[in-house]
Amino acid sequence: MSQLEIPLFPLQTVLFPGTHLPLVIFEERYKQMCAELVERGGDFGVLLIREGREVGGNAIPHDVGTIAHIEEYEPVEGGRFRLQGRGVQRFQLLEMLDPRPYPYGIIEPIDDSRVDPDPRLASAEETVRTVFPVYFKMALMLTDQWARGVNLPSSPHTLVNRLAPWLQTGEDVKQRLLEIIPAADRLGYLAEVLDDLVTRTRFEVEEYRRTKWACFGALN
Numbered sequence: 757m758s759q760l761e762i763p764l765f766p767l768q769t770v771l772f773p774g775t776h777l778p779l780v781i782f783e784e785r786y787k788q789m790c791a792e793l794v795e796r797g798g799d800f801g802v803l804l805i806r807e808g809r810e811v812g813g814n815a816i817p818h819d820v821g822t823i824a825h826i827e828e829y830e831p832v833e834g835g836r837f838r839l840q841g842r843g844v845q846r847f848q849l850l851e852m853l854d855p856r857p858y859p860y861g862i863i864e865p866i867d868d869s870r871v872d873p874d875p876r877l878a879s880a881e882e883t884v885r886t887v888f889p890v891y892f893k894m895a896l897m898l899t900d901q902w903a904r905g906v907n908l909p910s911s912p913h914t915l916v917n918r919l920a921p922w923l924q925t926g927e928d929v930k931q932r933l934l935e936i937i938p939a940a941d942r943l944g945y946l947a948e949v950l951d952d953l954v955t956r957t958r959f960e961v962e963e964y965r966r967t968k969w970a971c972f973g974a975l976n
Contacts, residue, residue, distance in 0.1 A: 764861045772917040780839075781836060888906065
């Protein structure tokens, strides 16, 4: 795919295609970036910070991120701006360019419509489609919520992009899910992560129920 030069926004979170990105912009260089993008059109790239901080200085980002589109942008109290973005497409960062004054870089979009044949794909996908609803329902139990069912997309890459933001895990794990290229490898890794999460969450649910009902008993 063709290379692009776009503004970059290093953050302490991983953005996946299809996921909403709410931000409050207060740093001057990013206020300028957003104002220019709103005026002339265009998107920006979101990258997880590898080293450094979001505010001030020059954060060192990971090499794979997500192109984001601005859907809403409005001023709020204190000279800040509220931004509502949405992840559009994964990309590979090829080169960091000189700031303008916000970070800029050359990227190459990753084509997630391509799924190479792989004998491991069907097994990994079946595991993900079976295990995620179990994990999701248990995770909701911890906050006394419930769900009727989970509608899962058919595309392997879209499946990973849709489910990864719901995982109660570190950003390093989500970054790995973002940056793996082959669909079979992405789903295989997601299946491993889900297996671990189900084991951990099942224990947390049991402890939560035990504590909850013990409290009820103490009231009698």
